[in-house]
Amino acid sequence: MLSVLFCDPQHFxxxxxxxxxxxxxxxxxxxxxxxxxxxxxxxxxxxxFTVEVLTSVADLEDMVFANNQVxxxxxxxxxxxxxxxxxxxxxxxxxxxxxxxxxxxxxxxIELEFGEDxxxxxxxxxxxxxxxxxxxxxxxxxxxxxxxxxxxAMEPLGIKVIPLEVRDPRFYHLDTCFAPLTSKAVLVHPAAxxxxxxxxxxxxxxxxxxxxxxxxxxxVCNGVAAGGRFITxxxxxxxxxxxxxxxxxxxxxxTSEFQKSGGSVCCLKLFT
Numbered sequence: 435m436l437s438v439l440f441c442d443p444q445h446f447x448x449x450x451x452x453x454x455x456x457x458x459x460x461x462x463x464x465x466x467x468x469x470x471x472x473x474x475x476x477x478x479x480x481x482x483f484t485v486e487v488l489t490s491v492a493d494l495e496d497m498v499f500a501n502n503q504v505x506x507x508x509x510x511x512x513x514x515x516x517x518x519x520x521x522x523x524x525x526x527x528x529x530x531x532x533x534x535x536x537x538x539x540x541x542x543x544i545e546l547e548f549g550e551d552x553x554x555x556x557x558x559x560x561x562x563x564x565x566x567x568x569x570x571x572x573x574x575x576x577x578x579x580x581x582x583x584x585x586x587a588m589e590p591l592g593i594k595v596i597p598l599e600v601r602d603p604r605f606y607h608l609d610t611c612f613a614p615l616t617s618k619a620v621l622v623h624p625a626a627x628x629x630x631x632x633x634x635x636x637x638x639x640x641x642x643x644x645x646x647x648x649x650x651x652x653x654v655c656n657g658v659a660a661g662g663r664f665i666t667x668x669x670x671x672x673x674x675x676x677x678x679x680x681x682x683x684x685x686x687x688x689t690s691e692f693q694k695s696g697g698s699v700c701c702l703k704l705f706t
Contacts, residue, residue: 437484439500439535439704443471447495448695452522453606455696467691471498474665474687474702481661481685486706488535494528499697500704501609502555503532505584506541508565509591514542516584518555521575536706544587551580556704557607559584563659564617567594567638571608573601573628596638599628604651609700611645613655615664615680619643621657621673623650643676653689653698667698 446467448456479485490497497503502525505516515536520526537543546553553559558571558581568588572581578597585595598608602625605611611626612635619641624632636642645654649670657666657673664682666673667689677684689698 436482437486437706438478439486439488439706440471440475440702441488441498441500442490443467443498445490445492445495446498446692446695449495450524452496452525453696454604455694457694460694462691462694464691470688470691471702474689474699477663477665477685477687477699478660478703481663481665483660488531491528491531494524494531496525496695497528497531498692499557499695499701500532501701502557502607503529504536504704505553505555505559506536506704506706507568507588507591507593509593511591512542513540514544516544516546516553516555516587519546519548519552519580520554521552532704546583546587548580548583551577551583553577553580553584554607557609557701560608560612560614561705562617563614563619566617567596569608569612569614569635570595570597571600571612572597573599574603574606596634598631598634600626600631601628602626605655606696607701609656610653610696611650611655613657613659613700615643615659615676615682619676619680621645621655621676623647623655626650641680643672646672649673653693656698656700658700658703665699667693 558576605626611623613621652668
């Protein structure tokens with residue numbers, strides 16, 4: 435996956451509270467948000483990626499967070515997407531716009547029957563580095579049954595899925611408390627997980643770098659490993675040490691306006 439999809443921030447706003455970071459009425463500097471979005475986008479260009487931009491839609495203020503509306507995968511049968519069923523109605527309306535974009539580019543669409551369950555794309559479904567398996571978070575946005583339906587759909591495609599339960603509402607998506615670095619290493623905020631799930635991470639990774647609460651709340655785990663770099667909103671000494679050991683170059687980008695809505699680098703991008 436050497437291309438990345440973004441959604442322009444023209445309609446970005448905070449109108450309700452979908453996570454503990456969102457405070458309706460909190461001042462947003464939309465000019466600064468645009469500059470920050472451009473900086474994140476440029477960081478991926480500098481890392482060697484082709485960038486495409488989806489036009490945002492009025493009254494879909496969270497559509498800028500492009501990581502959630504679909505899961506993007508590839509199997510023996512080619513590239514495909516799994517459309518999300520978002521927990522909040524306003525975000526459910528974002529999904530068809532992303533699905534249409536992928537359909538126009540020939541991606542196969544695997545529709546799942548979720549019923550009353552939820553699955554929130556790459557917010558909770560993270561490819562391990564090297565695309566060898568998918569880590570699947572549940573607990574606040576995606577439901578366990580939603581994850582189980584995804585597991586069943588991926589099994590015939592030969593894609594391994596590892597469910598993980600998150601238990602801290604501040605880390606409502608997996609991409610806020612877990613970040614794949616390399617094929618052998620991940621960043622994790624352990625306190626966000628059920629104990630058994632943290633043990634599962636340890637059992638399935640050669641190197642686990644622990645992120646403390648202060649750094650996790652600065653969205654360190656929402657950083658992204660891309661093209662030999664790690665694009666992050668904050669660089670602590672602990673993170674710098676981990677990246678040095680994994681031979682990843684740190685690239686720091688300011689995402690303060692988007693963090694007010696509970697998102698940062700990973701939330702803004704979608705590998706295609």
